[in-house]
Amino acid sequence: MSQLRNLVNLDAVTKGYGGRTLLGGVSLGVAAGDRVGVVGRNGGGKTTLLEVLSRREPVDGGRVTHARDLRLAMLPQVATLPMAATVRDLVLGDAAEHAWAGDARVREVLDGLGLHRLGLDSVVDPLSGGERRRVALAALLVRELDLLVLDEPTNHLDVEGVDWLARHLRAFPASSALVVVTHDRWFLDVVSTTTWEVDGGDVHADEGGYAAYVLARAERARLAAATETRRQNLLRKELAWLRRGPPARTSKPKFRIEAANALIADEPPARDQVALQRFAAARLGRTVYEAEGVGLRLGDRPLLDRVTWRLGPGDRVGVLGPNGSGKTSLLRLLAGELTPTAGQVVRGKTVVPAYLPQEAVPESGEAGPAAPRRDAGGRPVAFGVDPAERVIDAVESVARRIQVGKGRELTAAQLLERFGFRPDQQRARAADLSGGERRRLQLLRVLLSEPNVLLLDEPTNDLDVDTLTALEDLLDTWPGTLVVVSHDRYFVERTCTRLVALLGDGRLTDLPGGVDEYLARRRAAAEEPDARAERPPLPAGQVDQRATREARKALARLERQLERLERREAELHAEMAARAADYTALAGMAEELRAVQARKAETEDAWLELSASA
Numbered sequence: 010m011s012q013l014r015n016l017v018n019l020d021a022v023t024k025g026y027g028g029r030t031l032l033g034g035v036s037l038g039v040a041a042g043d044r045v046g047v048v049g050r051n052g053g054g055k056t057t058l059l060e061v062l063s064r065r066e067p068v069d070g071g072r073v074t075h076a077r078d079l080r081l082a083m084l085p086q087v088a089t090l091p092m093a094a095t096v097r098d099l100v101l102g103d104a105a106e107h108a109w110a111g112d113a114r115v116r117e118v119l120d121g122l123g124l125h126r127l128g129l130d131s132v133v134d135p136l137s138g139g140e141r142r143r144v145a146l147a148a149l150l151v152r153e154l155d156l157l158v159l160d161e162p163t164n165h166l167d168v169e170g171v172d173w174l175a176r177h178l179r180a181f182p183a184s185s186a187l188v189v190v191t192h193d194r195w196f197l198d199v200v201s202t203t204t205w206e207v208d209g210g211d212v213h214a215d216e217g218g219y220a221a222y223v224l225a226r227a228e229r230a231r232l233a234a235a236t237e238t239r240r241q242n243l244l245r246k247e248l249a250w251l252r253r254g255p256p257a258r259t260s261k262p263k264f265r266i267e268a269a270n271a272l273i274a275d276e277p278p279a280r281d282q283v284a285l286q287r288f289a290a291a292r293l294g295r296t297v298y299e300a301e302g303v304g305l306r307l308g309d310r311p312l313l314d315r316v317t318w319r320l321g322p323g324d325r326v327g328v329l330g331p332n333g334s335g336k337t338s339l340l341r342l343l344a345g346e347l348t349p350t351a352g353q354v355v356r357g358k359t360v361v362p363a364y365l366p367q368e369a370v371p372e373s374g375e376a377g378p379a380a381p382r383r384d385a386g387g388r389p390v391a392f393g394v395d396p397a398e399r400v401i402d403a404v405e406s407v408a409r410r411i412q413v414g415k416g417r418e419l420t421a422a423q424l425l426e427r428f429g430f431r432p433d434q435q436r437a438r439a440a441d442l443s444g445g446e447r448r449r450l451q452l453l454r455v456l457l458s459e460p461n462v463l464l465l466d467e468p469t470n471d472l473d474v475d476t477l478t479a480l481e482d483l484l485d486t487w488p489g490t491l492v493v494v495s496h497d498r499y500f501v502e503r504t505c506t507r508l509v510a511l512l513g514d515g516r517l518t519d520l521p522g523g524v525d526e527y528l529a530r531r532r533a534a535a536e537e538p539d540a541r542a543e544r545p546p547l548p549a550g551q552v553d554q555r556a557t558r559e560a561r562k563a564l565a566r567l568e569r570q571l572e573r574l575e576r577r578e579a580e581l582h583a584e585m586a587a588r589a590a591d592y593t594a595l596a597g598m599a600e601e602l603r604a605v606q607a608r609k610a611e612t613e614d615a616w617l618e619l620s621a622s623a
Contacts, residue, residue, distance in 0.1 A: 014040060014041045014076065015038055015039075015040050015076060016038075016039050016040060016041060016075070016076050016079055016081075016155055016156050016186055017038060017039045017062055017073070017074070017075055017076070017079070017081075017156065018037075018038040018039075018073070018074045019035055019036055019037050019038065019061070019062065019071065019072075019073055020036050020071050020072045020073075020074070021034045021035070021036055021070065021071040021072070022034070022035045022036070022061060022068050022070065022071035022072070022073060023035075023068065023069045023070035023071055024054075024057055024061055024066065024068050024069050025069060026057075030210045031053070031054030031057045031058075031207075031210060032054055032057060032058060032061065032068075032207075032210060032212075033209075033210030033211065034070075034071070034210075035058075035071075035210075035211065035212050036071075037205070037212055037214065039062070039156060039186050039188060040186065041155070041183070041184050041185065041186055042183050042184070042185075042186060043186040043187070043188075043202070043203060044178075044181075044186070044187050044200060044201050044202045044203065045186075045187065045188045045189070045201060045202075045203045045204070045205055046189055046190075046191065046197040046200065046201030046203070046204045046205070046218060046219070046222075047059070047188065047189065047190040047191075047204075047205045047206075047207060048190075048192075048197070048204060048205070048206050048207070048219075048222065048473070048474045049206055049207035049208055049473065049474075050208070050429060050473045050475055050476075051429070051443055051444075051445030051446055051449070051471070051472070051473045051476070052443045052445070052446065053207050053208060053209075053473070054207045054210070055160075055190045055207050056085075056086060056160055056190065058205075058207055058212065059083060059158050059160055059188065059190060060083075061073060062158060062188065063081060063083045063158050065083065076155070079155050079156060080152075080153065080154045080155045080156070081154065081155065081156040081157075081158065082149045082152060082154050082156075082157060082158070083158040083159075083160070084145060084146060084149055084157075084158070084159045084160060084162055085160050086160045086161050086164070088141065088142065088145035090133045090141055090144065090145060091133065092132075092133050092134040093132065093133070093134065094132070094133050095129065095130050095131060095132055095133070096124055096127060096128065096129050096130070096131050096133070096144050097129040097130060099133070099144055099145075099148050100118075100119070100124065100129075100144060100147045100148045100151060101115075101129070101151070109151075114151070115151045117177070118147050118150045118151050118177070119147065119151075121173040121174070121177060122143045122146060122147045122150075122170070122173070123143065123170075124143065124144065124147055127140060127143070127144075138165055139165035139166070139332060142164060142165040142166070143165075143166070143170070146159075146162060146174075150177065154185055155184070155185055155186065156185065156186045156187075156188070157181070157185065157186070157187050157188075158187075158188045158189075159187070159188070159189040159190070159191075160189075160190045161190055161191055161192070162174060162189060162191065163191055163193045163196055163496065163497075164470065166496060167330070167331050167332045167496050168329055168496050168498060168524065168527065168528070169331060169528065169531050170332075170496075171193065171195075171196055171496055171498065172498075172528055174196075175195075175196055175199040175200055178200050179199065179200060187200070187201075189201065192469060192471075192472055192473055192474055192477060192497075193469075193496075193497050193498070193499065194219040194474065194477070194497075194499040194500075195219075195497070195498040195499040195502075196498075197218050197219040197222075198218035198219045198220055198499075199218070200218070201217075201218045201219075202216070202217065202218070203215070203216060203217070204216075204217065204218060204219065204221070204222035206222065206226065213225075213226075213229070219474075219499075223244060223247055223248055224248060226244060227244040227248060230244060243478055243479065243482050244478075247478055247481075250503060295321075295322070295357075295593060295596070296355065296356075296357035296358075297320045297321055297322055297324070297356075297357050297360055297462060297490050298318075298319070298320040298343055298354060298355070298356055298357070298360070298462075298490075299318075299319050299320075299354070299355040300316055300317060300318040300319070300349075300352065300353075300354050300355075301317055301352050301353055301354075301355070302315050302316070302317060302351060302352035302353075303315070303316045303317070303318075303342070303349045303351065303352035303353070303354060304316075304349060304350045304351030304352055304515075305335065305338060305339075305342060305347065305349050305350055305351075306350050307335070307338065311515050312334070312335030312338050312339075312511070312515065313335060313338075313339070313342075313349070313511075313515055313517070314514075314515025314516065315351070315352070315515075316352075316515070316516065316517050318509075318517055319600055320343075320462075320490055320492070321490070321593070321596060321597040321600070322489075322490060322593060322597075323488070323489070323490060323597070324490050324491070324492075324506075324507065324597060325490075325491045325493075325504060325505045325506045325507065326491065326492050326493070326505060326506075326507050326508070326509060327493045327494075327495065327501040327502075327504075327505035327507070327508045327509070328340075328492065328493065328494045328508075328509055328510070328511065329501070329508060329509070329510045329511075329520070329524070329527050330510050330511035330512065330513075331512075331513065331531070334511040334512065334513050335511050336466075336494040336511055337366075337367060337466055337494065339494075339511065339517075340364060340464045340465075340466050340492065340494060341364070342354060343356075343362065343364075343462075343464055343492065344362055344364035344464050345362075346364070359461070360461065360462055361459075361460045361461050361462065362460055362461075362462040362463075362464055363455045363456075363458050363460035363462070363463055363464065364455075364464040364466070365451065365452060365455050365463075365464070365465045365466060365468055366466050367466040367467045367470065367494075394439045394447065394450055394451060394454070395439065396438065396439050396440035397438060397439070397440065398438065398439050399435075399436055399437065399438055399439070400425065400430060400434065400435045400436070400437055400438075400439060400442070400450060401421065401422065401425065401435040401436060403439055403450060403454065404421040404424070404425060404450070404453055404454060404457060405421045407454045407457040407458055408421065408457040408458065408459065409421050411424060411456060411457050411459060421457065422435060424453060424456070424457070425453065427479050427483075428449050428452075428453055428476055428479055428480075429446075429449065429473075429475060429476055429479070430446075430449070430450075434446075444471050445471040445472060445473060445476075447471075448470060448471040448472060449472065449476055452468060452472075452480070456483070460489065461488075461489040461490065462489055462490045462491075462492075463487070463489060463490070463491050463492070464492050465491070465492070465493045465494065465495070466494045467494060467495055467496070468480070468493065468495065468500075469495055469497040469500050477497075477500060481500070481503050481504055484504050491504065491505070493505055498524050501524070502523065502524065507519075507601065508520040508523055508524065508527070510527050510530070512530065512531070512534070518530075519601075519604040519605070519608060521573060521574050521577050521604075521605050521608055522570055522573045522574075526570065526573075529566060529570075533563075567612055567615055570612050571609065571612050574605055574608060574609040574612060575609070577605050578602065578605050578606065578609065581598055581601060581602045581605065582602075584598055585598050585599070585602070
C-alpha cells in the first residue's frame, strides 16, 4: 500500500509570467515509485512546473497538495552555494565521520560523483561550475527523500558521470519518487517510466521513456492536424532511427510495436552516407586535417602526446573523455585557436571550419560585437551575438540563405522557424531571449556561415528536445566533416559514425565498440588500483576464488569486444569491395580498418595473456 501513496497532487493549477500562461489548468499527481521525465520547449514551462510541484513558487489558481511529512528536495538549474562553505559542510553537515563512512549509500555517492578526489575539505569558492554542480547533487542524493526533483541534473557531467547517475537513480528506493527535467534523451530512456510533455500550458503524460514518448507524440500529431506535416516527418525520422538503432534502445518501447513499425515502414535511412561523403569530397578535396606527432600541454600537464590522426571528407567523429582530458583543447587546436607544442596540424586548402564553443552567448548588457572570432588564417571559428541586435538581423547578417543538401535551400527566416523561433519572436532582441534560445541563435549563425567543417563543443547544452531533433535532422543532410564533443550519449550515437576518446594518457583512442566500450575502459582503469592492492596470503594450494571470478569476467568482456571488432572488420572489407572505384572513400575506410585491426590485435593479446593466467 505504501508504494501507491500519493505524494503530490496538482488540481487545476494555473501559473503565468508577464501575461504569458505557462500552466493552464493542469491536474496531475506523483505517487511513490513514480519515475517521471519532463520534456518540452525552452521557455515552455518545465522549470515552472517543477517549482510549482515543489511549492517554491505560488500558483495563480488551483491547488497544490503535499502528503503529510513529505521529504522533498529540488536541484535547480543554477544552484547557489555559500562560497565560504566546504564540500563536507554542504554534503555531510555535522555528521560524525564514523556515521557517514559506515553508510554504503553515502560512500557510493561520494565515490560516484568524485568528491573524494575533489577533497571533502575543499572550499566552494574556487571550484568550477561542474564541480559545484556535483556538490549540489551529492548534497541531495545522500539524503533519505520521498520525492527528488531535478532540473537538468546532467549539465556539466561527463559521459561517465551521466552513466553513474542513471544507474544510481534506477536503484532509487521503490518507496520514493523522482521527477527530472533533462534534454538528455538516453538518460530519459534509462531512468524514467513516465514522460510528461509541457506544451502550450498543458501537460501530456505518456507511459515509458523517451522512445515511447516519441511514438505517442507522433501519433498525437498525426491524428491532431494534417497541417503538422513537417513536424510529423521529423518525428517519423526520429522513430526510424530509434527502431534501427542498437538493440538496447529498440527494446525500450515494449508496447504497440506494430504501430511503430507501420509508422516508419516507408521512412528511408536518416543519412545517405555514400552520397554525403561523395559531396563532401567534392567540397573539401582529399585532405581535411592531418595531425602528425602532435603534442599539446596545459601548463605542466600533457593533453596530447605524439598523436597522429587523419580527418577525411565526410567523417562524422564524436570525441569522448572525462572532464579535463583535453576535448575542448583538441577542437581549439583544429580551429586554429591553439598551436601544438610538438608536431604539426596540416589543414586542407579548401577547409572552412566553424567552431561552436561550449561557453554560452554573452548575457544582456555584456560587451562584445556580433562579429565572429577568427583564426590565424582569418576564418570564422565561433559566433557570439550582440544583445541589442534583433534575432532576424543577427541571422541575416551572416547569410540570408543556406544550402541543406540535394539542391534544397532554406531562408534565414525558415531556418529560424525550424529551430523554434516563431515569426513574432524573430523581431525580438537577443537580450530578451532565454539561455536556451540564445544558444539556438548562436548555433544558427554557425550553420549559416556555410562551413565545410563543423567543430561543436557540447552543442546540446541548453537545447530542448525539439531543437535537438531539428538539429539532428539538419546534420543528416549536411555535407561536410563533423567533430562533436558531447556528454549527450543519444546525440553522439545519432549524429556520429565513429567515436574516439581521450583517456588521460595523451593518446587518441578509437572506440569501435562505441560508448559501451568507453565506459568499460574507464571502469577497468578505475578498478586497476583495487586489483593491484595487496591481499592477505592464501594457504598453500588454495585457489583465490575472487581472482578467478574477476578473470572470467574480464575474459568474457574481451571476447565481446573481439566479436564487435570482427564484425566491424568484415563490414569494412565488404564496403571496400563494393566501392573499389571510390578512392576518396577507400582512403577513409582503409584508415578505419587499420585502427580496427590494431585494436583487435591488442584485444587478442590481452585475451591470450589473461587466459594463460586464469
